[in-house]
């Protein structure tokens with residue numbers, strides 16, 4: 410799947426989940442908390458593809474997400490790719506094929522998803538608002554890059570960086586008191602998980618069973634059979650899937666916000 414579809418699926422899942430919690434578990438969030446969670450989940454849904462590196466020294470290549478903060482994120486992608494490849498070789502069994510790059514390995518596994526979610530929560534709990542603002546800055550940048558890809562492409566990485574810094578600062582100034590923000594860790598983790606599911610419906614598949622060895626393979630790629638798998642960049646993805654995700658996100662957002670708006674104008678439903 411392409412970047413914008415991943416980001417959109419993260420946003421749609423977070424909004425739908427929040428709507429379900431609001432309706433059935435009586436768990437209500439402020440509009441700011443909802444917006445933050447949605448942006449972080451959309452950013453988290455792009456995070457695993459930070460393992461697709463380009464050429465740092467020439468400032469070329471890499472996944473869309475790797476270009477969010479220009480050469481800085483391209484460098485992070487290079488490091489993530491090399492670490493992933495290292496873990497691949499360190500854990501590979503005799504039937505796992507040789508590889509020369511780490512894309513779609515470590516960052517596309519469940520232990521990584523759990524680690525990122527837990528790590529984010531721990532950072533926020535330990536360092537409070539400063540960790541929150543840094544994580545928000547990073548995740549909002551990824552979300553902007555994914556959700557508004559054409560704008561981000563035209564505006565360039567400097568504008569994207571400034572916009573995410575401004576959004577992170579606004580949130581920092583308006584979020585209540587010094588406390589842990591477990592919801593941010595959850596949003597990052599859910600985003601990564603949604604990314605893996607998104608890649609599972611494409612041909613290449615993901616090593617979702619890692620580290621369970623199956624027939625002398627540690628990195629079994631799991632995905633839909635070729636006949637029904639989604640082709641990356643196909644009409645089914647770019648038009649049908651994105652339209653469905655957008656409708657889902659909008660419906661959930663309306664469902665979340667409408668009752669309080671109606672209440673404000675004293676309209677009974």
Ligand SMILES: [Zn+2]
Nearest residue numbers: 457458517608
């Ligand atoms: Zn991916």
